[in-house]
Amino acid sequence: MAEVKLEKIRDGTVIDHVPAGRALQVLRVLGVDDKFSDIVALLMNVESRRTGRKDVIKVENKVLSKEETDRLALVAPNATINIIKSYEVRKKTRVELPKEFVGIVKCANPQCVTNHEPVATRFSIESNNPIQLRCRYCERTQ
Amino acid sequence: MAFGKGSDLISISDLEKKEIEAVFARAKKFEDAVKAGKVKRTLEGRVVASLFFEASTRTRLSSASAANHLGARVIGFSGIEGTSVQKGETLSDTIEMVDKYIDAIFIRHPLDGAARLAAEVAKHPVINCGDGSNQHPTQTLLDLYTMRKEFGRIDGLEIALVGDLKYGRTVHSLALALNHYKVRLKFVSHPSLKMPDYIRKEVSNPVAETERLDIGKCDVVYVTRIQKERFSDLMEYERVKGIYKITPGVLEGAKKGSIVMHPLPRVDEISRTVDATPNARYFQQAGNGLFIRMAVLDAVMNG
Ligand SMILES: [Zn+2]
Numbered sequence: 549m550a551e552v553k554l555e556k557i558r559d560g561t562v563i564d565h566v567p568a569g570r571a572l573q574v575l576r577v578l579g580v581d582d583k584f585s586d587i588v589a590l591l592m593n594v595e596s597r598r599t600g601r602k603d604v605i606k607v608e609n610k611v612l613s614k615e616e617t618d619r620l621a622l623v624a625p626n627a628t629i630n631i632i633k634s635y636e637v638r639k640k641t642r643v644e645l646p647k648e649f650v651g652i653v654k655c656a657n658p659q660c661v662t663n664h665e666p667v668a669t670r671f672s673i674e675s676n677n678p679i680q681l682r683c684r685y686c687e688r689t690q
Numbered sequence: 691m692a693f694g695k696g697s698d699l700i701s702i703s704d705l706e707k708k709e710i711e712a713v714f715a716r717a718k719k720f721e722d723a724v725k726a727g728k729v730k731r732t733l734e735g736r737v738v739a740s741l742f743f744e745a746s747t748r749t750r751l752s753s754a755s756a757a758n759h760l761g762a763r764v765i766g767f768s769g770i771e772g773t774s775v776q777k778g779e780t781l782s783d784t785i786e787m788v789d790k791y792i793d794a795i796f797i798r799h800p801l802d803g804a805a806r807l808a809a810e811v812a813k814h815p816v817i818n819c820g821d822g823s824n825q826h827p828t829q830t831l832l833d834l835y836t837m838r839k840e841f842g843r844i845d846g847l848e849i850a851l852v853g854d855l856k857y858g859r860t861v862h863s864l865a866l867a868l869n870h871y872k873v874r875l876k877f878v879s880h881p882s883l884k885m886p887d888y889i890r891k892e893v894s895n896p897v898a899e900t901e902r903l904d905i906g907k908c909d910v911v912y913v914t915r916i917q918k919e920r921f922s923d924l925m926e927y928e929r930v931k932g933i934y935k936i937t938p939g940v941l942e943g944a945k946k947g948s949i950v951m952h953p954l955p956r957v958d959e960i961s962r963t964v965d966a967t968p969n970a971r972y973f974q975q976a977g978n979g980l981f982i983r984m985a986v987l988d989a990v991m992n993g
Pocket residue numbers: 655656657660661662683684685686687688803
């Protein structure tokens with residue numbers, strides 16, 4: 549497969565090493581929808597030395613919030629985040645699972661209090677691979 | 691923080707083994723004191739809330755009795771009829787308000803995780819008396835306490851869990867709490883009511899699973915109610931219920947000195963003729979709930 553190049557972005561974020569096929573989920577995490585006005589470049593199923601195939605997302609003028617990084621960890625746990633300033637990579641970090649997911653994941657247990665009361669969900673990480681979360685309230689894993 | 695003054699008791703997994711053992715030691719002290727009619731009123735002048743968002747006769751009465759024995763007064767409700775909850779008040783608001791009137795809270799609620807939420811809102815200690823299908827830690831403690839009292843130890847016991855192992859909250863908590871001890875477990879149930887995998891995989895003791903009602907040489911036969919609601923086919927329900935019924939005949943081959951436990955209420959999974967056998971311990975077990983709840987309440991209020 550030929551090397552695919554994407555136009556460089558000036559300032560923004562490149563999310564690399566997203567598991568192949570997850571790019572659209574990542575866009576959702578980043579809040580990219582039909583009203584989004586900055587440049588977004590998307591590569592799916594490109595070759596990767598690390599994982600065989602991968603997706604890459606570039607978003608101009610975007611810096612991820614803590615919440616977005618946490619959400620990203622759920623869909624692309626091994627991704628790297630490159631922060632671009634003036635066409636250069638300024639900072640490269642690996643996505644890390646937070647100790648606790650607060651208000652991000654919905655509890656799958658319909659009888660869980662978080663699905664009935666106005667309270668933010670809280671999940672701790674039960675295992676990493678595959679990611680398994682434990683609800684602080686009903687104590688179920690999902 | 692170690693379990694003691696100001697602590698909540700929400701989940702049995704909140705307690706380490708030595709904290710469980712400390713509750714037993716305290717419960718024994720209270721048991722002796724109650725039997726001697728000499729209970730020190732360590733909670734004189736204090737007020738305990740009993741918030742039962744769903745009914746439960748035994749747990750509510752034994753919790754209230756525990757508070758009364760220690761000199762505390764109990765206020766609260768049983769069932770939400772006529773309360774602000776029925777008008778749509780959130781749990782957080784109810785707890786925030788009640789917390790201003792009292793020194794500790796017993797709570798039972800139909801939703802999983804409700805007790806944890808209540809404990810986050812309340813400044814005073816919260817004791818979970820059952821949150822949906824999740825936890826009922828004082829029940830688990832009294833189950834363990836009963837075994838310990840009967841055999842002088844828990845390590846080395848062979849314990850059969852019989853009946854509804856799928857939906858039975860008490861057997862889930864018990865199976866996991868027994869991870870603190872070295873026991874052998876036997877899961878006896880109909881295939882449709884088997885112990886769920888998410889519990890099974892966390893059980894560290896050796897387990898034998900059987901469909902036949904075979905209590906073998908078990909020291910403890912822990913029976914749970916098979917609920918009609920779990921079956922769409924009522925004939926199937928009657929059949930399954932019949933298979934796992936404990937009768938004097940079933941106990942004939944039982945190990946000498948073995949005991950039959952049940953979290954109660956019993957319907958007919960233990961024949962009434964078992965009550966008179968030397969194996970029956972379910973009423974004593976329920977009685978132990980008083981001492982355990984006294985111990986827990988005293989621990990979280992006085993340290
Ligand atoms: Zn939950």
